[in-house]
Amino acid sequence: MTILRPSSTYPSASPAATSDSYAHLLPLAELGDHIIHGEHESARENANLNGDSFSGKMSRLGSEYARWYTRQNVLPAPVLQAVQQNRIYIHDLDHYALGTTNCIFIPFEKLLRDGFSSGNGSLRTPNSIMTAMAQVAIIFQCQQNAQYGGVAANKLDYDLAPYVTRSFRKHLRKGLRYFESAAIHTSANAAAGEVDFAASTGSSAVSSVSAAQSSGLIEQPESTLFQDTLRNDWEELILTASMGDEQLAVRYPHAYAYAVEETRTETYQAAESLIHNLNTMSSRGGGQIPFTSINYGTCTSPEGRLVVQSLLAATVRGLGHGETPIFPIQIFKCKQGINQQPGEPNYDLFLQAVECSSRRLYPNFANLDAPLNAEYMIPGEPDTEFATMGCRTRVVADRFGRNHLSGKGNLSFNTINLVKLGIDHGIHRHQLASVNRQQAQRIDSRLENSKFTDAPIHLTDSTLALPDEKEFYRALDECIAIAAEALLHRYRIQAVQPAKASDFMMREGVWEGGDHLQPDEPVGDCLKHGTLSIGFIGLAECMKALYGAHHGEDEQVYEHALELITYMRRACDALSERHNLNFSLMATPAEGLSGKFVQMDRQIYGSIEGVTDREYYTNSFHIPVYYPVTAARKIRMEAPFHHHCNAGSISYIELDGNARQNPEAMTSIIRYALSQNISYFSINHPIDRCTSCGYEGIIGSHCPDCGASEQEVHIARLRRVTGYLTGDYQTRFNPAKQAEVRDRLKHS
């Protein structure tokens, strides 16, 4: 079958393309042209993928075909219709037909402890932190290809602490051999008879050696023999030694100091190489690097703390030329009693994390004390501590009892376009009454995609009478039902996949219980512990279309907005009951989607002030980035929404200026956000980098350091998109996101 589309390269019409039987393939062929010639917007849909590269294009070709195939052959008719009507969006449609799952918290503790096989070879449990961190990168990489979304560690400090201990013991063994033996020897020779050293060590072996040495029975060359005796004795000590052992520090100060220093150096180097690895292994389709997140901050053992200190220090240091690492997304877990007040064991790490975030935008901050998250936390079980997968995904509760994080994830999510519902039952309803009826009907029947009117529509009293709330909620119910139907339909596809399809994930038990399945056994019974999520976008524009103001502008509208999200959460809870699965509500990370919805809505409804007149819809429940509001007020207004979004949410504050020079401001804002029960929080601030001299900070048209002009030298401008960083927003963001970044109103 030939589906070459006639193009400038192939001037003669291909008979296959024009014949009726293949007519439906024409759009697909056109798409191929667009991708190959680099004209397709999908090239920039994902800020992490270079759509201009060969491998990026190759991946796009496959992905676009999969989307087309799914639309043609797989999607249930009502779902397809809702998608075409721009009412819902199915994320990662290219993986729908295959039954791939979205994201996961990886049980690193288990994989490192038991060893694992990559498929081509097996790895033993690591004996040092250096090897353990290398294996973490390998595990991320293996797991990434078994799914389409993010891979995360929910408690990396706890997971890696045992390997810091192993390194410490290794170094201690060396330290004892070199320093303490020598010390014994010297002291024995120098001060024969005064053997209170033996008392201080409490070791009979030492006392007998010293006694023998002091009596002159033993010549120096033989000392190795006695060191061997000593080593046997020390082996027991080494077996249980830890960095926090004060007695050890007192008894063997030299060996202990040596071991601690070596362990610190090794852990730092391991952290540095982990961060480099996670930014360089383009192991994923399209040359993407794995979408990794690491959570940490609550482990109070010296070993766990060292892991966090090292990761933060390596992040501040940056990559090869000092540039800010894009991955892993780092999340500092904040908890009262652990790291929030002076005097708490990890308070210093919190301050270090804020400092790091003021330089590198990461870590973000997860709030373990928010009621939503505290509910499932069991003291002493770090796997029940709230953590997030990068852009915001949250999985904690499970109706089948796995109320912990690792070994499961989100299965898939669909997003509802709230703005369209708002237009249909708010402003547009009144336009129907007040403007050209014929035109309006045409729009209503959606027979035509032509613009409603070229002149922008202003929200005035005449266009805004009472919205039809009853109809709005009826239509919302319908959207939720369709979004849920699509999730269930997709879940059924996912559930019947054989374990061998997700390979590493099931074989190694990355997804809990997968290792008990035979290669051909279906994975449904494991997957049911994951979440099916319904997301939403454009609450602000929806409110504007319904009530003439968004929820940041008017208190009454705010109440309506909160009611709406509470309603959606209840709907998700009801779905969970009805279908006996974990449905949850997500504040959608709207990369790519933020522009798609609005583009199509504008085609239908025209440009409506404050609703469709920008290039993007506002993320989830956020107060619009262009609306002037103080940081504290934005936090107070967004916080209550977090409580309802049990599939995850994030709030941001934008700072204009050089945040690295003012960590006090960062600290007070973060503390305030946590105190208001924001579940997941981050501060955005500009990081520009002069590629000529390497200066990092805020750069206008000229580098303030070397004076290079923007016209002559590339100024890399690092910004955050939906929870993760992207190298340079001018080249990697899609147009809608670029517009959003331009509009962000800063708290300077």
Place this chain on the structure above:
Amino acid sequence: MNICGYIPESINEGPGLRAVVFISGCTHRCPGCFSPHTWSFRAGEPFTPELQQQIIEEMAENPLLSGLTIAGGDPFFSAAEVSEFVQRVREAIPNFSIWIYSGYTWEELIHSAIPEYLKLLQLCDVLIDGRFVQQQRDVSLLYRGSRNQRIVDINRSMDQGKAVCLL
């Protein structure tokens, strides 16, 4: 007295999140000044008692602010009126940290014959002093433009009779 700028939350003019008020008018006219549009005493709009009250209320309501920074222009050219404003701020928001910029140096202000200068100084906590000198421009400096400028702790400087710098 005119006001030519107000930033409700800033991280660039002192530690923590601070409100910044720009008082119009400056006759120092330093070459290379980054805001010559603030030199005119007619720049911006009158800083009326109502506007002052509005800003004070906004600051009082904001739990994240650690203080106020008064910049310009050079607020010392309107010292008497600025003092009144600062007094109102002090009454409304106790324990608020107040920083102030001036093109005059600490020594010039202290030894000046104008009593209003001293009064305004004593109402504030920290003075960032000195003219902008292009030859000493340094972008890495905290809150300042050129190396001659200092961050002066007013209380300690008064006590010790000489400029005591914070950083």
